[in-house]
Amino acid sequence: MVTQHDAVIVGAGFGGMGAGIQLKRMGLDDIVILEREDDLGGTWHVNRYPGLAVDIASVTYSYSFEPNPYWSRLFAPGNELERYAHHVADKYDLRRHMRFGTVVDGARWDEENRHWVVSVAGGEQITARYLLTATGFLSQPHTPDIPGIETFAGTVMHTTAWDGDRDLTGARAAVIGTGATAVQLVPELARVVDDLTVYQRTPIWVVPKLDVPIPRVVQRLFARVPFTQKIARAISTSILEAVMVSAVLHFRQAKFLNRGAALAAKAHLRRQVPDPGLRRRLTPDYDFGCKRPTFSNTYFRTFTRPDVHLESASIDRIEPDRIVTVDGREREIDTLVLATGFDLWKTNFPAIEVIGRDGRNLGKWWRENRFQAYEGVAVPHFPNFLTLNSPYAYSGLSYFTTIESQMKHIERLLSEVARRNADTFEVTERANTDFLDRMTSNLDDSVFYRGSCATSRSYYFNPHGEAALLRPTSTINAFREARAFPLEDYAIK
Numbered sequence: 001m002v003t004q005h006d007a008v009i010v011g012a013g014f015g016g017m018g019a020g021i022q023l024k025r026m027g028l029d030d031i032v033i034l035e036r037e038d039d040l041g042g043t044w045h046v047n048r049y050p051g052l053a054v055d056i057a058s059v060t061y062s063y064s065f066e067p068n069p070y071w072s073r074l075f076a077p078g079n080e081l082e083r084y085a086h087h088v089a090d091k092y093d094l095r096r097h098m099r100f101g102t103v104v105d106g107a108r109w110d111e112e113n114r115h116w117v118v119s120v121a122g123g124e125q126i127t128a129r130y131l132l133t134a135t136g137f138l139s140q141p142h143t144p145d146i147p148g149i150e151t152f153a154g155t156v157m158h159t160t161a162w163d164g165d166r167d168l169t170g171a172r173a174a175v176i177g178t179g180a181t182a183v184q185l186v187p188e189l190a191r192v193v194d195d196l197t198v199y200q201r202t203p204i205w206v207v208p209k210l211d212v213p214i215p216r217v218v219q220r221l222f223a224r225v226p227f228t229q230k231i232a233r234a235i236s237t238s239i240l241e242a243v244m245v246s247a248v249l250h251f252r253q254a255k256f257l258n259r260g261a262a263l264a265a266k267a268h269l270r271r272q273v274p275d276p277g278l279r280r281r282l283t284p285d286y287d288f289g290c291k292r293p294t295f296s297n298t299y300f301r302t303f304t305r306p307d308v309h310l311e312s313a314s315i316d317r318i319e320p321d322r323i324v325t326v327d328g329r330e331r332e333i334d335t336l337v338l339a340t341g342f343d344l345w346k347t348n349f350p351a352i353e354v355i356g357r358d359g360r361n362l363g364k365w366w367r368e369n370r371f372q373a374y375e376g377v378a379v380p381h382f383p384n385f386l387t388l389n390s391p392y393a394y395s396g397l398s399y400f401t402t403i404e405s406q407m408k409h410i411e412r413l414l415s416e417v418a419r420r421n422a423d424t425f426e427v428t429e430r431a432n433t434d435f436l437d438r439m440t441s442n443l444d445d446s447v448f449y450r451g452s453c454a455t456s457r458s459y460y461f462n463p464h465g466e467a468a469l470l471r472p473t474s475t476i477n478a479f480r481e482a483r484a485f486p487l488e489d490y491a492i493k
C-alpha cells in the first residue's frame, strides 16, 4: 500500500494551521489538512453568537511570528479572529492543503507499511507517514439531556450553531448555562429580546475586562515599529502568566493572589448589582480558578434589568412552550438558547477513533488507564502520531502558547527523525510515565487539589477526578522542554 502523503493533519483551526506551518517550514510540503466544517478557522468559524470576542488580549492571542498590528480593540471581536485566520492561511500557503466538509471517522496505524490509514466519511482512505490531530479542546457541542428538550416547539439554538438571520426582536428567550459563552452572549441578547431568563446551575467568577479600542495611531506604530507590539505582547503575556501560574498553579504558595482575584470579582459584582440577594446567587461557592474565570464589564449588570431574570432553581423539564423548574415554577418562552458548552472528556479525547500499534485504541486506553500524553503530544504505542489537543497539553491561558510550544516540539522531533533518516518515532513508556508522574506531582500545589473545587463542575477535571487538562507548569517551562526534551525519550527507528 503506497504512502500518499507526508502528513495528515485533522483540523483547520489555529492549532492545525500552526502544525501545517511548522511542517512546511521543515520541507514537508505534501500535507493534507482535513476539516469537517466548510471553511477554516475552527472555533472562530463555528462560533457566531452575538458578543463573540476573544478574552485574552489579541496581541497575545495570535501567532508571535505573525503579529497583526490592526486589531481594532485590546480584545478583538470574533470576526477579526476569523479574518486573521484567513490571512494566515493565505500568507503561509495553507489553503491548497485543506479539504473542507471532510469528516474523519478514524485512523489506524499500519505497522507493515509504517504509515497511518485515515478513514474519511464516505469510505475514502488516505495514507500518510505522520498523523497530527488538532481537533480542538472545545469542539464537540454538548446538548443537555433535560427531559422534554426534544419536544420544545420554538426556536432552539446551541451557541455553536447560531442562526444570525433569525430576528430575535421581541422574543421571550431562555439561556441555559452561565459559562464564558453565556457571559459574552447574555448582555447582547438582553438588548434584543423582549424578555430573557438565564438558567444558572453553577455561578461563574467574572472579573472586569480592561477592554479599549486601539487607536489608529497605535495601530500604525505597531505596523511601522513591530518591536513596540512585541513589548505589548510581552506585558500582556506576563500578566496572564502571573495570574495562571501564581493564583492557579501555585495556589499552595500564593493563596493570597488567588484570594485577591476572588475579591476583585466580588467587588466588581458589588459595583454592578445593588441587590444583596441577587449578588448572593451570582457568587460562586468554589475557589477562583477551579473553573475558567471569565471577563466582562456588562454581564452582572444585565441581571439588574427588569426584563432579565436569573433562575437558579434546577430545571425539571422542558415542555413545548415553557421551562419548568423543580419547585414547580414555569416560564413561557419561544426561544431556547443552549450555552451548555462542550463534551470534553466523553467525546473529545480523542475526537476521532485512533488505533495504534498492537491494536491499541487510544480512547479506550485513556479511559481504562489514566488520561495522559507525554508533553501533551505523544502516546506510547502510537508511532508517528502527535495528538495536539490532549491531556496536559493546554499551556498558559492563551491557546497560542500551546500551539507555538508544540510547533517547537514538532521541529525538534522531526528534525531528529530526518537527521537519522529514520522511518518512525514513538515515545517510550518510561518517558511517558515520568512525565505523567511529574504533572501529577505539580498539580498537588494547584487550586485544583489544594483549593475548594468540589462544587465547581469544572471541565478541567476528568471523570476520574483528575485535573488532567491544563499543563501544570509555567509556559517558560513548556517552551524550554519543547526545545530541549531528551531525544532518547523517543524510540526513533
Ligand code: NAP
Residues within 6 Å of the ligand: 053, 054, 055, 056, 138, 144, 145, 146, 176, 177, 178, 179, 180, 181, 182, 184, 199, 200, 201, 202, 292, 315, 339, 340, 341, 342, 456, 457, 459
Ligand atoms: P462551559 O464553560 O462548559 O459552560 C456551560 C454551561 O452550561 C455551564 O454553566 C453549565 O453548568 C451549563 N450546563 C451544561 N449542561 C447543563 C444542564 N444539563 N443543565 C443546566 N446547565 C447546564 O461552556 P462555554 O460557556 O461554551 O465555554 C466553554 C469554554 O470556551 C470556556 O471555558 C472558554 O475556555 C471558551 N470560551 C472562550 C471565549 C473567549 O473569549 N476566549 C469565549 C467563550 C468561550 P455547570 O457549570 O453547572 O456545569
